[in-house]
Amino acid sequence: MTPDVFCDQLRNHGRRVTPQRRAIIQVLAETAGTHPTAEQIFTRVQATMPDMSHATVYNTLHELVEIGLLLELGLGVREHRYDINISDHAHMVCLGCGRVVDVPCDCSGVDIPPEQAQGFVLTERHLVFRGYCPDCLAAMEDE
Numbered sequence: 700m701t702p703d704v705f706c707d708q709l710r711n712h713g714r715r716v717t718p719q720r721r722a723i724i725q726v727l728a729e730t731a732g733t734h735p736t737a738e739q740i741f742t743r744v745q746a747t748m749p750d751m752s753h754a755t756v757y758n759t760l761h762e763l764v765e766i767g768l769l770l771e772l773g774l775g776v777r778e779h780r781y782d783i784n785i786s787d788h789a790h791m792v793c794l795g796c797g798r799v800v801d802v803p804c805d806c807s808g809v810d811i812p813p814e815q816a817q818g819f820v821l822t823e824r825h826l827v828f829r830g831y832c833p834d835c836l837a838a839m840e841d842e
């Protein structure tokens with residue numbers, strides 16, 4: 700999704716597109732596929748907008764997650780990761796360096812039948828694979 704399309708969607712949700720929000724969206728688009736942390740997003744935005752506050756970045760990220768334009772991933776690594784790719788996909792997580800990689804995956808077949816859902820209404824499913832990336836494997840072999 701380009702920043703322009705993203706901003707249109709934000710307006711469609713009745714939200715204002717401020718210069719600060721635009722800068723954050725720009726960084727999200729630039730870092731697509733890398734699943735940055737909020738802190739990494741903040742650092743990049745601040746490079747172009749030195750006045751940007753932590754609160755603005757965190758609040759904007761939460762707002763985007765709330766309206767469904769951004770994924771917040773709790774992956775068992777230290778910090779939440781943000782993902783501008785909201786299409787159905789799975790993730791591979793490196794237990795060594797924390798790298799998070801997209802895996803195209805049709806998760807629609809993964810489901811809990813209603814009779815086993817114990818009254819839960821499911822709103823989200825998320826498939827995560829954990830392991831070690833090639834770089835970490837190579838580093839382990841060198842030791």
Ligand SMILES: [Zn+2]
Nearest residue numbers: 793796832835
């Ligand atoms: Zn790794």
Ligand SMILES: [Zn+2]
Nearest residue numbers: 782784790801
């Ligand atoms: Zn992803």
